[in-house]
Amino acid sequence: MLDDTLLADPRALAALDTRGVLRSAATAGAQVRSAAHGAQEAGVADLGGARPRALVLVRRPGASTSSSALLAALLGPACPVPVVVAESVPSWIGPLDVVVAHTDEATDVELADSVARSVRRGAEVVLSAPGDGPVASAGAGRMRLVEPRIPVPPGLDLPRALAVGLAVLRALGLLTAPLDPGMDVLADLLDAEAERNQPGHEPFMNPAKSLALRLAEHTPLLWGTDPLGTAVARHAATSLATHAGVVAHAGDVGEGVAASGLLRALDRTGGARDVFHDPFDDPADGSEPPPPRLVLVATEEDDPGQAVLRRTGRTLPDGDVLHPVDEVARGTPHSALLRAALLASRVDVASVYLGLATRTIEPA
Incomplete structure (x- = not known):
């Protein structure tokens, strides 16, 4: 089970990360x-x-x-x-x-x-x-x-x-x-992302910690809305498996919508987590799979919701949207490439945080 208090404690993270995985991810x-x-x-x-x-x-x-x-x-x-x-x-x-x-x-x-x-x-x-x-x-x-x-x-x-x-x-x-x-330009962008994701920043200021918390105890559905976004989504699934032992479904949003069983599960949960749920007072019995968590990964200029509607003819339940237009403004040269590299780095750090918080990454 996720120890979410660990993510807010830089000293505890440093004590646990004796292999220096977070430092390497930065x-x-x-x-x-x-x-x-x-x-x-x-x-x-x-x-x-x-x-x-x-x-x-x-x-x-x-x-x-x-x-x-x-x-x-x-x-x-x-x-x-x-x-x-x-x-x-x-x-x-x-x-x-x-x-x-x-x-x-x-x-x-x-x-x-x-x-x-x-x-x-x-x-x-x-x-x-x-x-x-x-x-x-x-x-x-x-x-x-x-x-x-x-x-x-x-x-x-x-x-x-x-x-x-x-x-x-x-x-x-x-x-x-x-x-x-x-x-x-690419290196400076990744340095800035590493600064945002440093252990000393609280989860609400740290996009990698925030993403780790959102994915914890869920089955991530990582769906790209464009070709580069899909490549990042598939990398994210590999990263989650490598560092956090998390099994995720990754692919193009069209492939995701065609997976009817996943879509029904997503429709049932609405992509949202009950903020009042306490896993200690109301523990799962282990018979139910982790609920899905939708994450749309986008790198192009279009709004991801509009891209989904145009490509699939439907809207999807609310979920996370990874589309870093604040970090890489629309119209920036090589904007899609820069966003893809930034998101790949973010999911790597989020996977390491999740691996540390669940003790999947073991101390040396």
């Missing part, structure tokens, strides 16, 4: 800066000058899955280059293709095979991975390697993976607007 901005600098030193900018036949995003377990989905959603169907997301490089990989891969597991044998095949056939490879082990050795001297400079626990390396991928998109000229090489 390094998103620093990860972006270090990865951007690493990409520059690795010569990623030299990829510019010619459009590749295909951009292959290798999806591996961990942050690679989320970063590949975010990059593919950012490019969208209008991308002038075919984008292939796969768990290994396709059989037709060749010298006209660009391969992007990320891992925090230096001994990923399948990824090592993909890297070796790609460089052997002359493809350009950009790899974000530790510098030792079979993965890095598979393409040593024949690829652009960006090594991690800020160590973080598994599941908190999405900012690094995303920054390296964005450096490749920038070099290939696939973004609709210029992105600064150092990615300072």
Whole structure:
């Protein structure tokens, strides 16, 4: 059961977080800066000058899955280059293709095979991975390697993976607007989010703590109202499972509405929690599943409620809406990307808070 008093006590959080997971979750901005600098030193900018036949995003377990989905959603169907997301490089990989891969597991044998095949056939490879082990050795001297400079626990390396991928998109000229090489705008935004989410802030001032409290003892239904929002929603489900042991349903809002059983459960609860319910005076008997909690995840300029109505033809019960237009104003260059990165960071910190408050994250 959630110990909500813990979230209001920074000293108790620090005493419990002996592994420094919260501190690692606050390094998103620093990860972006270090990865951007690493990409520059690795010569990623030299990829510019010619459009590749295909951009292959290798999806591996961990942050690679989320970063590949975010990059593919950012490019969208209008991308002038075919984008292939796969768990290994396709059989037709060749010298006209660009391969992007990320891992925090230096001994990923399948990824090592993909890297070796790609460089052997002359493809350009950009790899974000530790510098030792079979993965890095598979393409040593024949690829652009960006090594991690800020160590973080598994599941908190999405900012690094995303920054390296964005450096490749920038070099290939696939973004609709210029992105600064150092990615300072993105890093500064993530630093500001980390400041809001620091342990010393009360839950009503801390968006990550507030989100953790809203999701606690519920089954989160994380539904994106746009492609980037859907990618963030799926990342959120992975983050909740990794750090808090919470099982969530994540996907596009159209998929969510089509899941009739979930929709009926949501309609019954109205998406709201009884504020007078006391779990100690009226404990659950364990036979009922946790009630659903709807969370709409949005990154585009449109109002999420209007987007849901336009796409599904109906309104949904009241729930949480993650649409940070206060932090990233409408009309800001790369606003959807910035909102997606901010929300991914927020749900990571919220998942860590929830994991600490439920003792899922154990002390060292």
